[in-house]
Amino acid sequence: MTRILPSRRSVLYAGFAVPLFTSYAHAASGLSHTQVSASAPFDMPSIRVPDYSKAKRFSITDFGASQGDQTATSAAIAKAIDAAHQAGSGVVVVPEGVWPTAKIHLKSHVNLHLSKGATLLFSEKPEDYLPPVQTSWEGIECFNYSPLVYAFDCENVALSGEGKLKAKLDIWQIWYKRPKPHMDALVALYDMAYKNVPVSERQMVAGENHLRPHFVQFNRCRNVLIEDISIEDSPFWTIHPLLCRDVVIRRVKVRAHGHNNDGVDPEMSQNVLIEDCVFDQGDDAVSVKSGRDMDAWRLNTPTKNIVMRNCQIRNGHQLMAVGSELSGGIENVFVDNCHFVGTGKGEDGWAVPINNLLYVKTNERRGGYVKNIHMRNVSATKIQGSVLAVETDVLYQWRTLLPTYVRKLTPIEGLHVSDIRVEEAKHICFIKAEAEMPVKDVSLQKVRAAKLTDAPVISRNAAPIRLT
Numbered sequence: 001m002t003r004i005l006p007s008r009r010s011v012l013y014a015g016f017a018v019p020l021f022t023s024y025a026h027a028a029s030g031l032s033h034t035q036v037s038a039s040a041p042f043d044m045p046s047i048r049v050p051d052y053s054k055a056k057r058f059s060i061t062d063f064g065a066s067q068g069d070q071t072a073t074s075a076a077i078a079k080a081i082d083a084a085h086q087a088g089s090g091v092v093v094v095p096e097g098v099w100p101t102a103k104i105h106l107k108s109h110v111n112l113h114l115s116k117g118a119t120l121l122f123s124e125k126p127e128d129y130l131p132p133v134q135t136s137w138e139g140i141e142c143f144n145y146s147p148l149v150y151a152f153d154c155e156n157v158a159l160s161g162e163g164k165l166k167a168k169l170d171i172w173q174i175w176y177k178r179p180k181p182h183m184d185a186l187v188a189l190y191d192m193a194y195k196n197v198p199v200s201e202r203q204m205v206a207g208e209n210h211l212r213p214h215f216v217q218f219n220r221c222r223n224v225l226i227e228d229i230s231i232e233d234s235p236f237w238t239i240h241p242l243l244c245r246d247v248v249i250r251r252v253k254v255r256a257h258g259h260n261n262d263g264v265d266p267e268m269s270q271n272v273l274i275e276d277c278v279f280d281q282g283d284d285a286v287s288v289k290s291g292r293d294m295d296a297w298r299l300n301t302p303t304k305n306i307v308m309r310n311c312q313i314r315n316g317h318q319l320m321a322v323g324s325e326l327s328g329g330i331e332n333v334f335v336d337n338c339h340f341v342g343t344g345k346g347e348d349g350w351a352v353p354i355n356n357l358l359y360v361k362t363n364e365r366r367g368g369y370v371k372n373i374h375m376r377n378v379s380a381t382k383i384q385g386s387v388l389a390v391e392t393d394v395l396y397q398w399r400t401l402l403p404t405y406v407r408k409l410t411p412i413e414g415l416h417v418s419d420i421r422v423e424e425a426k427h428i429c430f431i432k433a434e435a436e437m438p439v440k441d442v443s444l445q446k447v448r449a450a451k452l453t454d455a456p457v458i459s460r461n462a463a464p465i466r467l468t
Contacts (some may be wrong), residue, residue, distance in 0.1 A: 031089035038273045038307040040334040047246045049225040050156040052111040058084050059093045070100035084110045094118045102128035106151040114163025122148045124168035132205045139292025139325030140193045142202035147217035158225040165231045172235035175210040176259035185209035193295040212236040237265045244269040255280040262287045268301040274308040281316035290328030302329035309336040315352045323361040324394050327368040340380035356385040361394040367408030379421040386427040413440035424451040433461040
């Protein structure tokens with residue numbers, strides 16, 4: 001018999017300071033866990049993730065899925081997820097073939113498994129991602145179109161298998177553009193956060209707001225596993241663990257060449273391992289974030305204990321970005337044995353030359369903090385910027401959208417880079433910070449570039465840099 005367990009989430013939610021609410025989760029049966037370890041130059045806790053090897057399997061074809069019928073397939077996936085959840089735990093199996101679907105909402109103790117040769121082809125119609133759900137847009141919480149794959153307040157959730165998740169971009173690529181109605185919507189959302197309007201009242205599906213959904217978002221989840229899958233194309237950020245704890249993303253291939261198509265964006269999340277992945281991005285490969293300005297100060301949840309190791313980057317703006325949404329604070333990040341292998345042109349002729357290997361970006365509105373960031377044993381072909389870059393006046397379109405309501409600078413300290421090999425770069429190190437708050441404790445050891453097109457080190461408002 002399946003038991004229903006009430007679970008009270010107080011202001012200390014899985015170690016996070018977030019609003020109070022009560023959830024009810026089915027007790028998992030037939031589900032075990034594994035502990036995943038990652039060595040780091042800081043105290044990195046082991047990560048607890050679910051093991052579905054002995055869980056019952058639920059094929060979507062048993063619930064009416066049809067490769068020629070999106071409505072039937074979407075309904076079948078939802079029914080299979082519900083059946084697995086009601087059983088206490090289960091693996092929802094997508095067999096070989098192309099399966100059209102609308103949004104997918106996961107539940108606790110469920111693994112969505114894509115068999116080899118299986119493709120979930122997600123609808124291009126925005127109405128298929130309604131009603132709105134609690135999500136976020138670039139660090140500000142709101143109600144918006146559902147992510148294509150979404151889990152909220154779940155535990156023991158997984159995406160697995162050698163199949164593919166693919167987004168049809170017919171409408172989303174039109175929405176990549178940012179006309180005035182979209183910009184007006186961003187200002188309205190920012191103002192609501194500034195005025196502390198309840199998240200439930202920040203309804204952003206209206207008119208031509210066109211706030212694109214994330215592809216995969218795990219929101220306020222615990223014990224998350226994403227392994228072996230491929231993801232192709234994305235309306236917005238590709239994989240977004242938000243306010244999560246204990247996350248493993250491994251052997252995942254991401255190919256998303258659109259606007260804002262970061263690979264993985266851990267935000268206000270803790271104990272995250274990203275390993276053995278391949279990124280072919282239209283934006284940053286991995287971008288560690290912790291919320292934007294007033295909304296992040298409200299949630300008061302740092303991002304910490306993030307390890308990225310053994311990954312390849314074929315295209316992308318940065319190998320590892322920190323910020324610019326970092327108002328909750330970011331600490332303990334380690335990049336190890338990752339390599340930019342791009343040649344400047346992909347197999348399809350498309351390429352985004354990488355800008356920097358490690359890029360810390362913020363501005364005078366962010367506050368928060370950055371500390372204890374490490375990068376080791378990384379190589380790259382040609383990069384347009386620097387091995388390490390820090391900029392504290394990165395505002396993008398927000399510079400002209402609205403004024404600075406609250407000025408809070410970001411203390412940055414403890415940036416350590418070692419054993420780096422680059423064929424060509426502009427600088428080894430570029431730091432441009434505020435005179436009121438210099439960057440502290442920066443070291444670069446055994447950083448080698450075969451060719452530099454500018455001065456090795458440019459430093460403005462930083463403590464002496466240890467370069468050996």
